[in-house]
Amino acid sequence: MVNTDKAVEVINQYIDIPGGLLECLHGIQSVFGFVPKETIDDIADGFNISRAEVHGVISYYHDFKTSPRGKKVVRICQAEACQSMGSRDLTRRVEEILGVKIDETRVDGAVSLETVYCFGNCALSPNVEIDGKLHARVTSDNFEKLVKGEEA
Template identity: 45%
Template sequence: MSVQPASTEIVSRTAAVVRELQGLEGPLLPILHSVQEEFGYVPQEALPVIAEALNISRAEVHGVASFYHDYRKHPAGRHVLKLCQAEACQSMGSDAVAAKLKQALGIGFHETAKDNSVTLEPVYCLGLCACAPSAMLDGQVIGRLDDEAIDDIVAEVRR
């Protein structure tokens, strides 16, 4: 399991990110993205730092961070597998693909494997509707998921 940074380190590193980006127009989303890139998730300790610097409430920062599904509250596994659950993928069997992946990985959506190998997340369109069902593994899109592709994905995240 990954070691999470101490609270003072989170505050310090978040403050550095905020200083770099707070001059942007509409800086909250870029700051949240950079904080997640920095830590692998958006730590709760970062929210008041961001709120104070941007002169907005912690509730506003929390509302934005919790509204967008790409922001994580906890560190992700070594691999992040995003499985499309939008209508086109559903019509082409994404529910069956999801069931097979959940079974093979031993986790559900929004969960990380006990060995920290992979985090499974639902997404609601990858723009690969013509290649449905689709997924994204560590930023690389995979279309036309079938049993062979599922086996390849599972093998990749288990390495």
Template identity: 45%
Template sequence: MNVRVTSGAYAERALPIIQELKGLEGPMLPILHAIQAEFGYVPEEVKPVIASELNLSRAEVHGVVTFYHEFRDHPAGRHVLKLCRAEACQSMGSDRIADRARQLLGIDFHQTTLDGAVTLEPVYCLGLCACAPAAMLDDEVYGRVDEHCLSDMVAEARR
């Protein structure tokens, strides 16, 4: 028996998105991406709706959301700065870049600046291994990031 679970504004706005995509083969990831595109994160109150519509447990939905680093359980800042933490970037100094980013922003990974301007996130490969270290500010990818480039990215995001 599939009991529809909807309560709250997020759940009501999410339901049409879920219903539109649930017919896809393997619909969970497309649904989560669409939900995050709509709200900027995957609200907790939407997880039971996804579970109900896909005939899954809430734990299964929660497990997918928490397994993939791309999904957020809280709103991000106006800008998202992602720093590659994969081996190629580490070998080219990404630890130093990460330390500098934390210092410039006053936050750690998975946190947002107090003014809501920037969220700092680690990623595990941006596909620019030949141009390491790599970073991404919103949808723009940067290679061969040094402290000067990082400072420019942070200044741009803070405007």
């Protein structure tokens, strides 16, 4: 069950700020880990916009999630520079290592693997982010260590 009272508390912090919807969605996501469907009515009501408009914004930005993510979140850049430095092969390896397909969450909920287009660190491609921490020049070998290291 989603605690909608908590959601309303978050929403109320942003409704008077111009362009506060994006901030609010980040706020909701930081509390719940994603933007639960159950909060959309309250967000729409708070900002006095329609449910469709809220949905339009959430669905536009890949970083807003509509379902719970894994405990660990791994994001691999798929943009041009990283691609040229082997990010596609790396992605396939990471899928095998983690046992989850790209843009999915493992059934046990332990890990999510996500696509990113550019971390702005192209000089040191390919880039992988693990739980918010960016790692440059990642290979399949050091990825395994990194994942474990993060776990340790």
